Amino acid sequence: MSEEDIFVVHKQMETAYFDSKKRELGLPIWKDEEMTPTIYDLMVGHEIGHALWTPLDMLEDARVRGIDHGFVNILEDVRIEKKGKRKYPGLVGLMNRGYSELAAKDFFGTKGKDINSLNLIDRINLFFKGQPGVEFSDEEKVWVNRAVMTETPDEVLDLAEELYAWMEENESETDNHNSGDDAPSMEMGGDENEGNEGNDAKSGGTSDTKRNDAADGNSDEKSDNGRSDGNGDSSDEDGSADSSASSSSDTEGERGDDTVEGDSTESSAEGGDQSTGKGGPPVAETDSASKNGLDSLRDKTAENRIYGRIPKVDLKSVIVDTDTLLEKWNTYYLKQKSDDNQSSLFFHSSLAEVEALKNDSKSTVAYMVKEFEMKKAADQYARAAVSKTGTLDMGKLHTYKYNEDLFKKVTTLPGATNHGMVMVLDWSGSMAGNLKGTLAQMYNLIWFCRRTNIPFEVFAFSDVYNGRSYSNRYRAEESVDFKAGDIALHSGFKLLNMFSSNMSLNDEMTMMHILWMYAIYYSHGYRDWSKAGYPYSPPASLQLGGTPLNDAIIAMMDLVPQFKKDTGVQKVNTIFLTDGASNKLDGIYDYQLVMDGDDKGTHTKVINEIGDYRTTSVITDPVMNKTVEIKDIYGELTNSLLRLLKNRVEGMNVVGFFIAGSGKSGRVDKQVIGRLMKTYDYGKLRELMKFINKNKYLSFTHQGYDEYYVLPGGNNLQVENETLSDDLIGAGKGKLKSAFSKMQKGKISSRQLLNKFVKMVA
Numbered sequence: 001m002s003e004e005d006i007f008v009v010h011k012q013m014e015t016a017y018f019d020s021k022k023r024e025l026g027l028p029i030w031k032d033e034e035m036t037p038t039i040y041d042l043m044v045g046h047e048i049g050h051a052l053w054t055p056l057d058m059l060e061d062a063r064v065r066g067i068d069h070g071f072v073n074i075l076e077d078v079r080i081e082k083k084g085k086r087k088y089p090g091l092v093g094l095m096n097r098g099y100s101e102l103a104a105k106d107f108f109g110t111k112g113k114d115i116n117s118l119n120l121i122d123r124i125n126l127f128f129k130g131q132p133g134v135e136f137s138d139e140e141k142v143w144v145n146r147a148v149m150t151e152t153p154d155e156v157l158d159l160a161e162e163l164y165a166w167m168e169e170n171e172s173e174t175d176n177h178n179s180g181d182d183a184p185s186m187e188m189g190g191d192e193n194e195g196n197e198g199n200d201a202k203s204g205g206t207s208d209t210k211r212n213d214a215a216d217g218n219s220d221e222k223s224d225n226g227r228s229d230g231n232g233d234s235s236d237e238d239g240s241a242d243s244s245a246s247s248s249s250d251t252e253g254e255r256g257d258d259t260v261e262g263d264s265t266e267s268s269a270e271g272g273d274q275s276t277g278k279g280g281p282p283v284a285e286t287d288s289a290s291k292n293g294l295d296s297l298r299d300k301t302a303e304n305r306i307y308g309r310i311p312k313v314d315l316k317s318v319i320v321d322t323d324t325l326l327e328k329w330n331t332y333y334l335k336q337k338s339d340d341n342q343s344s345l346f347f348h349s350s351l352a353e354v355e356a357l358k359n360d361s362k363s364t365v366a367y368m369v370k371e372f373e374m375k376k377a378a379d380q381y382a383r384a385a386v387s388k389t390g391t392l393d394m395g396k397l398h399t400y401k402y403n404e405d406l407f408k409k410v411t412t413l414p415g416a417t418n419h420g421m422v423m424v425l426d427w428s429g430s431m432a433g434n435l436k437g438t439l440a441q442m443y444n445l446i447w448f449c450r451r452t453n454i455p456f457e458v459f460a461f462s463d464v465y466n467g468r469s470y471s472n473r474y475r476a477e478e479s480v481d482f483k484a485g486d487i488a489l490h491s492g493f494k495l496l497n498m499f500s501s502n503m504s505l506n507d508e509m510t511m512m513h514i515l516w517m518y519a520i521y522y523s524h525g526y527r528d529w530s531k532a533g534y535p536y537s538p539p540a541s542l543q544l545g546g547t548p549l550n551d552a553i554i555a556m557m558d559l560v561p562q563f564k565k566d567t568g569v570q571k572v573n574t575i576f577l578t579d580g581a582s583n584k585l586d587g588i589y590d591y592q593l594v595m596d597g598d599d600k601g602t603h604t605k606v607i608n609e610i611g612d613y614r615t616t617s618v619i620t621d622p623v624m625n626k627t628v629e630i631k632d633i634y635g636e637l638t639n640s641l642l643r644l645l646k647n648r649v650e651g652m653n654v655v656g657f658f659i660a661g662s663g664k665s666g667r668v669d670k671q672v673i674g675r676l677m678k679t680y681d682y683g684k685l686r687e688l689m690k691f692i693n694k695n696k697y698l699s700f701t702h703q704g705y706d707e708y709y710v711l712p713g714g715n716n717l718q719v720e721n722e723t724l725s726d727d728l729i730g731a732g733k734g735k736l737k738s739a740f741s742k743m744q745k746g747k748i749s750s751r752q753l754l755n756k757f758v759k760m761v762a
């Protein structure tokens with residue numbers, strides 16, 4: 001309805017608002033039992049009207065001119081609701097029903113009162129809010145008609161000022177109005193589709209299908225300035241012509257007249273016993289009462305909420321491409337290599353280790369490729385369809401006397417699904433001890449993808465690229481085209497594109513060598529430095545840092561769909577490999593007004609830590625129009641972001657590998673398993689620990705992933721490189737077969753990343 005990207009929030013506040021700068025529609029947190037769907041839609045439709053047509057400075061102009069706030073509220077409501085009904089005719093019936101429900105809750109404070117004893121501004125308010133039985137004198141009808149005719153904010157302000165002054169001067173006259181049967185009908189117009197529902201909104205016995213809404217703004221009469229407000233009216237601000245919602249009643253085929261015409265019968269009834277102004281200025285009592293009515297609908301006990309919206313990430317500014325990384329690292333390491341003989345020795349010895357790992361993995365990768373092809377073929381045949389061709393099988397023709405099936409058949413195998421892979425690696429300091437084993441697993445996976453022609457990309461997430469740290473968090477984010485309400489990514493967040501299926505094999509091997517030198521530097525195992533050389537310290541701009549996992553998931557919401565589009569794959573497998581929980585997100589963007597010194601104007605600011613366990617966080621994905629509501633207990637924010645990511649790409653597998661073990665042994669702590677599995681049952685935990693110690697992994701299907709694998713760390717991550725023992729020379733066929741099978745099984749089981757990925761994609 002708003003024709004733009006408006007952010008809707010519910011907060012602990014007294015009344016609804018629309019912030020035209022933030023484009024934020026704020027609504028109170030309402031009680032579920034009080035806020036019916038009809039009233040909710042009415043409130044939203046009303047506020048959308050303000051969003052479209054009420055300027056930001058209107059109330060400020062009223063304050064400067066000294067115009068009563070209640071008068072401006074009522075008359076501006078008439079104007080924007082009239083425009084809303086023109087633009088969206090369905091609002092006519094909706095507002096009639098909604099205001100009827102509110103009146104039944106005494107929303108306007110009229111219970112037990114004669115509404116025709118109220119002053120003019122209050123009766124105008126009730127009339128345009130669809131309340132039946134409101135009466136006006138002939139002189140008052142002029143003001144009602146003028147309220148119908150307002151088209152601009154300035155006209156509303158002028159009318160509010162004039163009406164207030166007139167009511168002050170004509171206190172007694174504002175209470176003289178028709179109250180008998182001779183008074184003209186003032187019923188509000190209904191929605192043209194209301195008659196199909198068969199339900200009348202109960203308000204004084206008046207059917208919605210027979211009301212003619214004065215707030216439609218359509219008049220068959222010309223106003224004093226000669227402008228017609230009927231079908232010949234000029235276009236509205238939105239460019240649409242003024243149109244009236246007609247009644248669907250069979251007994252009332254003509255469109256209702258919106259203007260309040262004079263009656264030939266003189267008004268004889270005098271009201272005013274409860275009218276405002278006896279010795280004081282006019283007061284819009286129903287406007288004040290509606291504020292109290294809104295307050296009664298609020299859930300004041302509900303905790304406050306922080307709202308965040310998934311931003312549109314500028315991938316070009318977030319991703320550091322492979323060419324840039326190779327240039328930075330090569331320049332640094334080649335300089336290190338040339339310093340002395342010991343440094344050169346480390347360069348060559350580390351390169352030899354990577355080459356040995358690659359050569360040793362060839363047979364294992366080949367075995368996995370065979371497994372992959374077999375599983376894929378078996379799945380194809382399981383889905384094979386046999387159909388007749390419509391052509392006679394001449395070899396069966398002679399069996400026509402006892403065989404009805406004489407036609408040739410064809411077996412159709414469905415095409416294999418074309419897979420792609422995006423891998424996201426944790427580049428945090430806590431990965432240091434497990435980095436070598438993790439890279440070995442990842443290299444096997446890359447070699448497998450190369451052999452099977454699976455497109456792939458590998459990214460490492462970092463928050464210290466170019467030396468940035470969390471001290472820079474309160475600055476405008478360069479990686480998003482932000483709006484107020486968008487989630488802020490860390491200012492130093494980057495995705496380091498370490499590997500790609502588009503890389504040359506030479507560049508791929510160079511990158512593997514560079515990262516292996518990183519891993520050796522951070523590893524804690526024994527090395528004979530005199531033979532292997534002393535490791536280089538990594539460049540300061542590319543060291544291990546924090547764990548911006550949540551930032552990476554948000555970036556993937558733009559990156560993975562783009563990867564799928566660029567590669568043309570049918571199914572994407574997105575794999576996250578981490579060893580701990582994510583850092584907190586910085587917060588959400590807001591605006592701040594700076595007036596001091598030379599730094600004047602509106603600036604951006606990051607406020608509120610989203611995902612705090614003490615506060616409910618509401619995160620919206622504007623692309624898919626999905627919303628999640630969470631408290632960040634045990635990583636629930638990460639899990640919710642993963643669900644939003646999965647929703648971005650149809651059929652995508654989202655897999656997590658969590659390196660839960662630490663130290664040389666890589667043993668997984670029982671408390672870690674209990675927290676992940678959300679159980680502290682000692683018997684169940686003991687069984688889980690037995691499983692992970694034996695099988696070197698544990699898997700389950702919650703935590704926001706399709707599959708989540710918990711892996712031990714340390715030596716358990718190392719891939720098996722052993723060959724057959726020399727002791728087997730001359731052994732019999734059976735012993736050799738058994739030894740070979742055991743060795744091969746050890747190699748396969750030590751490559752958990754590759755093993756699980758093969759099963760998943762096949």
